[in-house]
Amino acid sequence: MMIQIDMHDETSTLVEEQMQDVEKLLLFAAEKEGVQSGAEVSVTFVDNHRIQEINRDYRDKDKPTDVISFAMEELGEGELEITYENEQGAPRMLGDIIISVPKAEEQASEYGHSLKRELGFLALHGLLHLLGYDHENESDEKEMFDKQKEILNDYGLQRS
Template sequence: MDLTIYDQTTDGISADQRTLINRVLQFAAKKLQLADDTEMSVTLMNNPAIKKLNAKYRHVDRATDVLSFAAEENGDETPIIMDSALAAELPTNLGDLFISVDKVAEQAKFLGHSTARELGFLVVHGFLHLNGYDHVKPEDEKKMFSLQREILDEYGLKR
């Protein structure tokens, strides 16, 4: 998977955090059997920046831990008409994740686990949203959370 990681934090993320994000997402992409040329991005930021995004796009005026913006929401986009051969050559763009490193630290402390576990959890959670998983209905929640736990456990980020 072609992954781009943007660091918009005030203090900068560590090389270990960047590596964790890349590795856990590559692992999750293989688990879902995504094509190698699948694309997505992850932007890390602080609470004030994610609060602005949350207010603008979700109309919730507070910081959140992760925001997922899928590139191809069903029914929301205008179809692009192109030759089928050209379409087959284009990579699939899943979309973009935005994660608050402040929330990662806060939630890891509150839940009593490592920041690596919390960061991995939020990355996988957002990644699954980009792949069409949701947790609005109880049956969808069960499916998504089960897969999320399976990915994290198999990767080695158990609770």
């Protein structure tokens, strides 16, 4: 089961290996979560200024954050899943994940683990949001965070 991941580094600070590490983790997580083959997700790495603009414009929070995700399919309680597909069989668009590289570096240092682990954690967090997980209440938070930990551990990217 393969999904298409479109990666962009607007900061020009990441090396190819770092982007490949994120891609491999997301592919692993998508397979583990049973995401349909051919689904697409975009991952963009930005600086703090750019993520602050996005956070302000779309979330009314005028400060930088570590990761933001925009799902193409919103699932609410009792709602049916909507899959965008045209007559030519266009792929399912999961959405966009935007990660602040400076925030990831800062948090990796603060938590005492590698940048690889922090970028992986943030990308996975964003993907889980795209798949409908959330942390708006205590039970949803536990479910999402347990899922993150399980996937990271199974992948071999445990917290130090």
